[in-house]
Amino acid sequence: MAVTRYTKMAYDCADDMVFGKAKQPVSYGFGLKIGAGEVIPEINYAPRPGTEKDAERLRKEYVDYISKDILNRAVTAGFPSVQLETEWVSQMNQAKLSAPVVAGQKEICEKYHEEYGVNCGTRQTIPDQREAEEGLRPGMGGSHAYPEKLFECAEIACENGADNLSCESVGGKEFADYAVTNGDIVAFLFGVGYLGSIDMTYIWQEFADIAKKNKCVAGGDTNCSGANVSMFMAGGFLDNDVQKTFSAVTRCISAARTLAAWEAGAVGPDKDCGYEGIICKAIAGKPTAQEGKNCQCAHCDLQGNLIAQCCDLWSNESVEYHPEFGGTSVQCWFGSIAYEAALMNCATQMGQEKTLRDLYMYTDRFRGPEGYVLAYDNAYKVGQAIAENGNDLYLRSRAAGLTGAKIILEGYESKKLGLTNKQLETLQDIIKKLEALPEDTDKFYEYCVKEYKDTVPLFNPKSYDL
């Protein structure tokens, strides 16, 4: 699949973006139309511990219990559409475990579509188990052969009926882990912005080909392994292991990486846990999945309402399957996201979508720096910085980080956004460090290789074809 970098914005202005509508909607599954005017709930789940031990138990858990419960609840409560997301557990890298699940979910979706008219389909998110120490590319000799398994999983998913092929890839994670724990924004820029984008470009060209061959839609990716780790460690107001200004800037950088999947042939929607999706949507016009206030079963963040502002799928992130008072956990959390989607779709029908979008956005705009920079008007500016430097993976990532950092600083200086002393100090240090970096990619690469030789020993240039 050819790679086409984005060098201009899909939207003429930030105000043109709204939830449920994307410039380039995508259709798949049984009647699902993503970004074509309605927000669709996307429910994600984890099987109970122990069910992974044999293929039939796992199939039964995913298909006969989880999927059936969700689709029944759709009919019970009158929800017209649902996307099921199966994030494969690690054991599903064996076809004997994964193929029956994928095929079974396809079959049950078809049944509910035919019998009740529920618009539905599945996103199969395959596991990226590649380890930096063994190498990220096939043939690098790791004992687990994880790179080979990654592409085998894509084949299994697409051949057995996945509607949307997605992944949470780990390229650049060896630097991201170091960067987040040590507060090193340059390491994050190098690992996620530069190396991660190279890796994404490579794997998504392959995924897009596999998906096309099997008439499956290549959805997208996320920087869950980097920017989300950063966000979770920045935590709520009681946590703060990582500074929230640091986390916010990592989010901006991650957008340049997540975008690479779409440049390499994926068409969307991307993954819900990519909070950077708003920036990517602004650039590419492809539909984005998001999660926030209705994913409290999985984690808490500080932009739970805001992040719904321009979503096309609205997700619960993930919930372990178990009983609750209101039904099974998947039914309860499906109800939560589906009612939220119904509110958004009602707003659209009544011509109030921009009002609701802005209410979502303002609710969390000042709750913290990450929400502030992800508010759609600011996210659009970060997107512009990426597009203006679109052909250079390093420069566009750096521009994203620097633009995001300056937006936050400007918000603070204009007394709109509050920051603690430590958050401000970290932000100023980030700006100083990003501004001091070379303008030339080769020089940046040489600098980083030398700088992180001892501190990130797992880095192997061959993993990135360098």
Next chain:
Amino acid sequence: MLSCEGADFSKVLKRYDIDLQVEMTPQEMAAKLLPADPVFHKVAEEVMYMRFKTVGPVVAQAIKERDPLDVINKGLVAGMEIVAKLYAEHVYYLPEIMMAAKTMEIGIALAEKQVPGGRESKATIVMHAAEGDPHDIGKNIAAVMMRSSGYTVIDMGRDVPVVDAVAKVEEVKPLFISGTALMTTTMTAFPAEAKMLKDKGYNTPVMGCGGAVNREYANSYDLGIYSEKAPQTPLIAQKLLDGYDWQKIREEWDNIVGE
């Protein structure tokens, strides 16, 4: 875009982080905590201010003037204890912990060469991320905190097969083994390890940690104990050193990790 002119967002959200931030600087806090002895004071400051590029020469000079073991315990470790206090008070954050620990380790490596027979560690522990699980950032943070607290850490890395983890316990007989898991289907490695150890006659606690693991799960298998956050692990380890077994750790867990 709607105008927010006139909206009072204090009715919408509360910035506890700003309202409750600690205004005291590290320097102000450390003034009360640094050792009085000028040599140890200087060494502790190196750790406290994360001067990993200059800690070497400072320690080299200190061991000429003081006993090397004292340089470690009263200088380097004392400095790290101050860092831990600053962390607990939200003056320092995780990056400072990581850099201070690195600084301390550089200093200890230098000083302990001069200690006859080497420096005695409190105990050996084994750490790993569960089989099939590539997520190990929490383990890495906990490993730093355990090393900083004077333990020898055998870090087996991530995606460690159950049999390898058990074999390592048999080989080194650690105070405990800890494992992290981010997925519900990989955390099942911990009860499997515990069962194998128990069958072989070991009573070594198997600490379950990580995003997917909760206290109920870690307490659901014999030998299982729980640590929710990395800073809790040294507190639990100390109790094991004091003679607690896994049952007593469970019984007193709230008190052990309580603020």
